[in-house]
Amino acid sequence: MDRHFDTSYYHQIATSLVLPDRPYINGRFVEGCDVVYENVNPATGRTFSTISFCSARHVDQAVDAARAVFDSGVWSRSRPEHRKDVLLTLARLIRENATELAVMESLDSGKPIKDCLHEIGTEVPNFFQWYAELIDKTFGKVAPTGDDVTAFVVQEAIGVVGAIVPWNFPLLMTAWKVAPALAAGCSVILKPAELTSLTALRLAELASLAGVPDGVFNVLPGYGHDIGQAMGRHQGIDAMTFTGSGVVGAQILGYAAQSNLKPVGLELGGKSPFIVLEDAPLTDDLIANAVNAAFWNAGQNCTANMRQIVHASRKEEFLHKVEAKVAALKTGDPLDPETEIGPLVSWKQRDRVQGFIDKGMEEGARLVTGNRNLDRQGFYLDPVVFDNVKADMVIAREEIFGPVLGVIGVQDDDEALQLARDTEYGLHATVFTRDIDRALHFARQLPCGVVGINGFTEGDVKTPFGGYRRSGSLSRDKGVEAMQQYVQTKTVWIRSLRGVD
Numbered sequence: 234m235d236r237h238f239d240t241s242y243y244h245q246i247a248t249s250l251v252l253p254d255r256p257y258i259n260g261r262f263v264e265g266c267d268v269v270y271e272n273v274n275p276a277t278g279r280t281f282s283t284i285s286f287c288s289a290r291h292v293d294q295a296v297d298a299a300r301a302v303f304d305s306g307v308w309s310r311s312r313p314e315h316r317k318d319v320l321l322t323l324a325r326l327i328r329e330n331a332t333e334l335a336v337m338e339s340l341d342s343g344k345p346i347k348d349c350l351h352e353i354g355t356e357v358p359n360f361f362q363w364y365a366e367l368i369d370k371t372f373g374k375v376a377p378t379g380d381d382v383t384a385f386v387v388q389e390a391i392g393v394v395g396a397i398v399p400w401n402f403p404l405l406m407t408a409w410k411v412a413p414a415l416a417a418g419c420s421v422i423l424k425p426a427e428l429t430s431l432t433a434l435r436l437a438e439l440a441s442l443a444g445v446p447d448g449v450f451n452v453l454p455g456y457g458h459d460i461g462q463a464m465g466r467h468q469g470i471d472a473m474t475f476t477g478s479g480v481v482g483a484q485i486l487g488y489a490a491q492s493n494l495k496p497v498g499l500e501l502g503g504k505s506p507f508i509v510l511e512d513a514p515l516t517d518d519l520i521a522n523a524v525n526a527a528f529w530n531a532g533q534n535c536t537a538n539m540r541q542i543v544h545a546s547r548k549e550e551f552l553h554k555v556e557a558k559v560a561a562l563k564t565g566d567p568l569d570p571e572t573e574i575g576p577l578v579s580w581k582q583r584d585r586v587q588g589f590i591d592k593g594m595e596e597g598a599r600l601v602t603g604n605r606n607l608d609r610q611g612f613y614l615d616p617v618v619f620d621n622v623k624a625d626m627v628i629a630r631e632e633i634f635g636p637v638l639g640v641i642g643v644q645d646d647d648e649a650l651q652l653a654r655d656t657e658y659g660l661h662a663t664v665f666t667r668d669i670d671r672a673l674h675f676a677r678q679l680p681c682g683v684v685g686i687n688g689f690t691e692g693d694v695k696t697p698f699g700g701y702r703r704s705g706s707l708s709r710d711k712g713v714e715a716m717q718q719y720v721q722t723k724t725v726w727i728r729s730l731r732g733v734d
């Protein structure tokens with residue numbers, strides 16, 4: 234067996250990892266405060282390392298360092314080719330260290346190593362590479378004027394950016410924010426989720442090795458209500474970008490309003506539909522998409538398509554095939570490369586999701602499969618499929634963020650669309666149909682930031698990602714659109730003095 238596909242290979246790496254244990258400010262690891270956080274491995278429930286968290290003093294230090302280097306211009310006003318070279322080097326270093334980073338992320342979050350290797354070995358470095366390549370291909374504009382004026386419009390780095398990310402895709406969400414912000418020339422202060430700080434801290438070290446100047450990228454591990462709040466309220470931070478829950482997103486808007494009116498980019502939750510229209514053949518591919526849409530990352534995914542809306546004539550066959558596919562999913566040790574579903578990130582999250590499952594049963598949804606006691610250490614949950622979900626049930630309305638798929642039968646396209654739209658969220662939707670007119674109708678009528686036709690997808694680095702309604706603000710991550718969070722627009726209006734006395 235290829236050793237890269239061997240569980241013991243990844244366990245061996247896990248035992249030899251040197252784990253970051255303190256904040257990274259101004260190009261070096263620094264002493265944290267006396268709050269020591271225990272990193273718990275979700276697969277075992279046991280502490281595997283500790284980390285010194287930050288205090289408000291560290292936020293001030295990081296802002297001072299980020300501001301000083303921003304004002305110096307060594308990064309913010311450096312030649313585009315320079316920032317490009319440095320970020321390409323960082324992409325290369327991430328690829329070279331991908332296995333170690335993937336194991337670290339898997340230990341910290343419980344995510345299957347297969348997913349971590351893909352995210353960190355491919356997607357994360359691609360983000361740095363793509364935004365690096367964009368730097369010297371982005372032009373300003375010259376406005377139409379008479380001969381007496383030359384007016385140009387340029388975009389300048391916004392300054393010091395505060396980024397706060399969640400625990401479900403720790404390094405990927407970090408890359409979504411940090412790669413475009415650094416490409417723009419900003420200085421960045423990142424707060425990872427308290428549960429998953431390790432890979433972001435290691436990334437900061439790699440960034441320094443790649444040549445990112447001291448102070449340009451700082452990582453502050455700490456609690457949200459403490460460090461996240463201090464960042465949100467800080468007068469020295471020029472913009473905030475946040476991915477996480479709607480409740481905290483609203484707080485970040487409040488901090489901005491109460492401090493310096495900094496702009497805030499928000500990527501929030503979702504309750505996304507997966508719609509199977511009458512004409513869609515229930516192929517293996519469709520079923521694989523349905524199961525992946527609900528259970529990828531154990532359902533801890535903002536785009537999880539948990540509300541599966543299926544034409545009544547296809548529902549029995551759909552349920553039968555989904556049940557078989559779910560039964561074949563491998564739940565287990567995240568460091569086993571065959572594992573498809575790992576544990577949830579924490580006891581708290583597991584209990585929260587179990588609460589939704591209990592509520593679904595109580596409200597009369599029919600349990601098709603799952604919810605067995607897995608009798609394992611760690612924060613595992615047996616993936617659940619519900620039938621007969623009704624639009625007004627709690628499990629159809631609230632974001633569950635766990636491995637729960639609910640099926641709702643409908644009589645026709647109009648009912649499917651009406652149900653799909655019946656949510657306060659607007660992040661994502663998937664539609665399966667062979668009919669181009671139906672596909673276009675749904676694509677236009679669904680109020681959400683991403684619509685996947687005949688495939689569950691979030692697009693790729695080139696396409697913007699973000700939410701309508703309560704799923705986010707006007708900001709987008711990914712694509713050239715992401716740059717808008719990290720730049721501001723300046724008009725330079727030059728009057729000709731030719732002919733003026």
Ligand code: NAD
Pocket residue numbers: 397398399400401402424425426427455456457458459460461462465476477478479481482484485500501502503534535632634660700704705
């Ligand atoms: P969360 O909102 O509790 O935490 C997110 C981050 O905010 C963490 O770093 C946390 O420490 C910080 N935080 C918490 N309280 C804070 C406060 N008072 N002030 C400042 N920062 C604070 O969310 P979570 O539980 O980590 O993540 C799950 C949520 O994230 C889900 O709702 C999910 O839908 C959402 N999410 C959205 C996207 C997206 O792109 N739209 C992607 C991933 C996750």
